[in-house]
Amino acid sequence: MVDVTTILAGLGDALSLTNLLFVIGGVALGQFIGALPGTGPVMAMAVAIPFTFVLDPLAAISFLVGVNKGGLFGGAIPAILINTPGTPDAAATALDGHPLAKKGKPVKAMKMALFSSVTGDTFSDIVLITLSAPLAIIALQMGPVEIFALMIFAFSIIAGLIGDSITKALIAAVLGLFCAMVGLDPEHGTPRLYFGYFELFDGLPLTAVAIGMLAVAEIFRRLANIGKSILPTIEIPDTQDAWDKRVSLAEYWACRYVMARGAIIGTVLGAIPGIGSTAAAFMSYASTKQTSKDPDSFGKGNIQGVAATEAANSAVVGANLIPLLAIGIPGSITAALLISAFKIHGIQPGPLLFEQQGRLIYGLFGAMLMANLMNLLIGQASLRLWARIISAPESLVFSAALVLCITGVYASTGGMFGVAVMLVFAILGYVMTSFGYSVVIFIIAFFLGNKLELSLSQTLVILNGDPLAIINFPVALALLLLSIFSIVWLGYLAPRRARKRADAYNNNPE
Amino acid sequence: MLLNRLSGAFVVTLGLLLYFMIIPMHTEVVDYGWMRPQSIPNACAILFVFLGIVQVLFPTGATSVGFFELLRVSLFAIVTMAALWAMARYGFLAITPIFVGALMLLVGERRIGWLLGGVVVLPLTIWLTVVLLLDRTLP
Structure with missing residues (x-):
């Protein structure tokens, strides 16, 4: 168990001036990039990660957490103003945020989004801080067989990301697993599939693969789709009533149950790997509408719709880190990106973190809470500024993002080889997305592939090649059963329910 | 539908190429241990062939190729x-x-x-x- 001195030292580190500046920088950058139509926290983090190479670990992770939190709120700005959500979860915010903006209350809608986002986020951070350490203690009791079962469980979460084709999802997972096989094999230490490139002895660099597939592929697509009108049209009317520019305490208080429900939904769904903030945002929106006394007003500019979705999608951020810190499994793509940031600094995420890097982890928790406060303050001060800055043309924004990806990957991989890998995976990412193969599944499988092989190899030695001997390991057995349950629930029951709900909504949108 | 079948055929070809050419040429043969360097790569290649055939025969999922x-x-x-x-x-x-x-x-x-x-x-x-x-x- 982490002692109080470590916790206090960590929180003290988080409150240092340097760290505070990085948190402020991260939140501001995240809000800015998130506010650009078509981008979001994933792209913001992908671009920012390599530049954290020179920072000390706490400053780097705090900066990235700031980027992520700022980016999630920033995504609500274009969703509300021009009905162009930067991220899928912001699409739910647009349902009521944009009609509210059309009614001449864009600033009120953005401020409500900001307040509810910070509320939901703070709630889930508190849950993270209280839950992850006890979970990590449990995880530390596990041996290789249990870890292998845990890896199978981690792979089973992919079922939650399947989408409309199980075959394609499985192909993407197998491709990710295959790419993870490049480099030295863990049991015999012999190099394989390196094609004469000695740089591949350590495997394909995670940063280059993730940035290539998630950011560069999307930049290519966006550049290819820029039409004749390059400037996005974002307008905030100057002639607004003073009441329409602010959210009163009474309005905020009236949304307290809506935000609480959203925060709980977001936290629960965020803690389950693979579900993500989009499901949380829509689920919170749907339940708020169902329980409202005036459901007809939803979709027409009801401020509670904005509060419900933003509280839920922001609550996912903190909760996503529960599986990452407690058992080393990325719960979302931003968590997977955070893993590459941890690795750049030589830190292995997982239960041992609390023992080996307790001070860093509690520093991170402190930084997360501070980032929430900064999100609120920076958001309040610069809403109008972001709205004006994002009128920069896409031609410049995406060209700049591409150059930043190149320089960032060059800096983190130490040469042009990593940049070339990034480009190859950008092309692969584009082709996969075009043909309907999930790059998120690919990256999760790619990240887990090496660990799966190592734990399988150790397990086979312990079980002497007899798979039935696993019955002597009750925890492993329970995890395998949990994996089957997760495949059935995430891959079959939950999508079926979601489809039914969507059908019901489409048949009767009012 | 056609694009889905084509992508399935590509995956089958990739699996065959990996199994018969690329993996044997680019992994070292080791004759001890439960897991060999080529065990998981070979399993992946076999899965590519199997899943590719499934995708060719029963194409599913959306494509957005412009x-x-x-x-x-x-x-x-x-x-x-x-x-x-x-x-x-x-x-x-x-x-x-x-x-x-x-x-x-x-x-x-x-x-x-x-x-x-x-x-x-x-x-x-x-x-x-x-x-x-x-x-x-x-x-």
Whole structure:
């Protein structure tokens, strides 16, 4: 168990001036990039990660957490103003945020989004801080067989990301697993599939693969789709009533149950790997509408719709880190990106973190809470500024993002080889997305592939090649059963329910 | 439907190529231990063949392949590839302005102010930040 001195030292580190500046920088950058139509926290983090190479670990992770939190709120700005959500979860915010903006209350809608986002986020951070350490203690009791079962469980979460084709999802997972096989094999230490490139002895660099597939592929697509009108049209009317520019305490208080429900939904769904903030945002929106006394007003500019979705999608951020810190499994793509940031600094995420890097982890928790406060303050001060800055043309924004990806990957991989890998995976990412193969599944499988092989190899030695001997390991057995349950629930029951709900909504949108 | 079948056929071909050519040529043969270097790669290749056949026979899922978008993405990828090759030879500061300028012109940007921002301000800012401020190297 982490002692109080470590916790206090960590929180003290988080409150240092340097760290505070990085948190402020991260939140501001995240809000800015998130506010650009078509981008979001994933792209913001992908671009920012390599530049954290020179920072000390706490400053780097705090900066990235700031980027992520700022980016999630920033995504609500274009969703509300021009009905162009930067991220899928912001699409739910647009349902009521944009009609509210059309009614001449864009600033009120953005401020409500900001307040509810910070509320939901703070709630889930508190849950993270209280839950992850006890979970990590449990995880530390596990041996290789249990870890292998845990890896199978981690792979089973992919079922939650399947989408409309199980075959394609499985192909993407197998491709990710295959790419993870490049480099030295863990049991015999012999190099394989390196094609004469000695740089591949350590495997394909995670940063280059993730940035290539998630950011560069999307930049290519966006550049290819820029039409004749390059400037996005974002307008905030100057002639607004003073009441329409602010959210009163009474309005905020009236949304307290809506935000609480959203925060709980977001936290629960965020803690389950693979579900993500989009499901949380829509689920919170749907339940708020169902329980409202005036459901007809939803979709027409009801401020509670904005509060419900933003509280839920922001609550996912903190909760996503529960599986990452407690058992080393990325719960979302931003968590997977955070893993590459941890690795750049030589830190292995997982239960041992609390023992080996307790001070860093509690520093991170402190930084997360501070980032929430900064999100609120920076958001309040610069809403109008972001709205004006994002009128920069896409031609410049995406060209700049591409150059930043190149320089960032060059800096983190130490040469042009990593940049070339990034480009190859950008092309692969584009082709996969075009043909309907999930790059998120690919990256999760790619990240887990090496660990799966190592734990399988150790397990086979312990079980002497007899798979039935696993019955002597009750925890492993329970995890395998949990994996089957997760495949059935995430891959079959939950999508079926979601489809039914969507059908019901489409048949009767009012 | 056709594109789904085609992607399935590609996956089958990839699986066969991996199993019969690439994996045997690029992994070392080890004759001890439960797991060999080629165990999981071979399993992946077999799964590719199996899943590819399933995709050919029972194609599922949506595709969003646009011919012109594909053409333009290829163009941007080629320009980026050329820029990376040139960057490795002539350096970041010499090539990035040309690269950014080419990208902006290709997407139809003609306003001189924004072009100058991309060609002059952007590379200089990145260079100053990375090399002088962060003390890292650039190509």
